[in-house]
Amino acid sequence: MSIILKNVNEVDSEVSEILDLEEKRQKFKINLIASENYASTAVMETQGSLMTNKYAEGYPGKRYYGGCEYHDMVENLAIERAKKLFGAEHVNVQPHSGTQANMAIYFAMLDVGDTIMSMNLSHGGHLSHGSPVNFTGKYFDIVSYEVDKETQTLNFDTLRDLALKHQPKLIIAGASAYPREIDFAAFREIADEVGAYFLADIAHIAGLVIAGLHKSPIPYADFVTTTTHKTLRGPRGGMIMCKKEYAEKVNRMVFPGIQGGPLMHAIAAKAVAFKEAMSDNFMKYQKQIVINAKTLANELMINGFDLVSGGTDNHLMLADLIKTGITGKEAEETLGNVGIIVSRSTIPFETRSPFVTSGIRLGTPAVTTRGMKEEEMKLIADWVTKSLNNIENATIQNEILSAVEGLCTQFPLFK
Numbered sequence: 083m084s085i086i087l088k089n090v091n092e093v094d095s096e097v098s099e100i101l102d103l104e105e106k107r108q109k110f111k112i113n114l115i116a117s118e119n120y121a122s123t124a125v126m127e128t129q130g131s132l133m134t135n136k137y138a139e140g141y142p143g144k145r146y147y148g149g150c151e152y153h154d155m156v157e158n159l160a161i162e163r164a165k166k167l168f169g170a171e172h173v174n175v176q177p178h179s180g181t182q183a184n185m186a187i188y189f190a191m192l193d194v195g196d197t198i199m200s201m202n203l204s205h206g207g208h209l210s211h212g213s214p215v216n217f218t219g220k221y222f223d224i225v226s227y228e229v230d231k232e233t234q235t236l237n238f239d240t241l242r243d244l245a246l247k248h249q250p251k252l253i254i255a256g257a258s259a260y261p262r263e264i265d266f267a268a269f270r271e272i273a274d275e276v277g278a279y280f281l282a283d284i285a286h287i288a289g290l291v292i293a294g295l296h297k298s299p300i301p302y303a304d305f306v307t308t309t310t311h312k313t314l315r316g317p318r319g320g321m322i323m324c325k326k327e328y329a330e331k332v333n334r335m336v337f338p339g340i341q342g343g344p345l346m347h348a349i350a351a352k353a354v355a356f357k358e359a360m361s362d363n364f365m366k367y368q369k370q371i372v373i374n375a376k377t378l379a380n381e382l383m384i385n386g387f388d389l390v391s392g393g394t395d396n397h398l399m400l401a402d403l404i405k406t407g408i409t410g411k412e413a414e415e416t417l418g419n420v421g422i423i424v425s426r427s428t429i430p431f432e433t434r435s436p437f438v439t440s441g442i443r444l445g446t447p448a449v450t451t452r453g454m455k456e457e458e459m460k461l462i463a464d465w466v467t468k469s470l471n472n473i474e475n476a477t478i479q480n481e482i483l484s485a486v487e488g489l490c491t492q493f494p495l496f497k
């Protein structure tokens with residue numbers, strides 16, 4: 083792909099071989115993992131660049147190391163572009179990941195033992211919102227909300243009752259496995275009623291928000307956190323946006339509070355990704371993600387699958403496999419063997435363990451980056467169906483595997 087890889091080959095044949103294998107895997111499998119994407123070669127080049135060779139603790143103009151003049155330039159560029167893209171008052175591009183972005187908000191605004199109200203993990207929430215196995219579950223008192231049993235969507239009456247009862251200091255909206263639009267204005271109202279801070283975590287939907295395909299939380303939330311590598315299609319990393327009044331507190335918590343030297347190669351790559359996100363192509367891309375998700379969802383339902391909440395408004399969907407008798411784990415393995423990569427997923431009111439689960443999560447950001455459209459979504463839906471309906475039939479599974487590889491060849495990556 084680039085000059086760097088040639089050097090890897092000379093220095094370390096073992097890692098080089100692994101990189102080769104991974105390149106083939108990415109090129110010849112259909113990736114339906116909703117949180118993944120393929121960053122552009124421009125983003126990857128920047129992330130693999132000489133910007134990694136520098137300590138730049140601090141912020142532009144206020145570093146604790148000499149020689150940061152170009153790192154200041156690139157970080158300022160990333161910040162200004164992010165502000166423009168989202169209409170944010172203040173941006174911090176230093177968080178190493180989405181989880182670190184969230185951690186900075188919690189530690190900046192809360193005391194250990196304070197109450198956070200967030201979405202239950204098995205209903206679509208994220209580990210870093212309060213799971214008992216995460217630091218959040220250990221340091222804070224977590225009140226989780228769930229989706230409505232009937233509609234499998236958020237019910238703001240129930241949410242409001244819960245907030246009134248527990249008086250959380252922070253309310254979090256945002257999810258990793260919620261296929262519907264999130265009403266940030268309704269969250270704001272509840273937060274105001276109980277005097278809570280409101281954090282919107284848009285890790286999954288950031289790209290859709292930029293393109294206006296999902297309502298932006300910026301006017302409503304005190305803090306907005308995101309990853310830069312999901313629908314946003316940048317390098318792996320995190321970012322915080324907030325109102326000016328919290329800027330100082332948030333910055334000081336990211337550094338020196340919870341991080342040391344920023345990953346300047348990643349920050350430079352974020353700047354490149356933000357430039358890409360300002361283009362018409364990016365807007366078209368985001369639109370196609372949503373069209374593809376709707377098409378895939380409809381085809382799967384036509385083929386007899388139950389989808390949580392009966393469809394999707396965004397880039398992902400959850401197939402509820404209970405009726406089929408196979409578990410999420412079995413489905414993930416079976417599809418993996420035919421070159422279709424999905425992740426098992428808990429579904430609302432899950433009865434199986436998070437390792438087994440009763441569902442799979444499917445998303446369209448990655449296949450859309452390859453240029454696939456509605457026609458390809460129909461093919462993929464049919465292959466998913468056929469594969470899962472014929473788990474024991476090796477001939478059928480092999481046929482699907484060849485078809486998958488054929489389609490991937492027609493939509494090459496890293497051109």
Ligand SMILES: *Cc1c(COP(=O)(O)O)cnc(C)c1O
Nearest residue numbers: 179180181208257258283285309
């Ligand atoms: C992916 C995700 C994160 C965190 O991402 P990492 O970069 O893996 O730490 C945070 N919140 C939500 C809702 C996510 O989906």
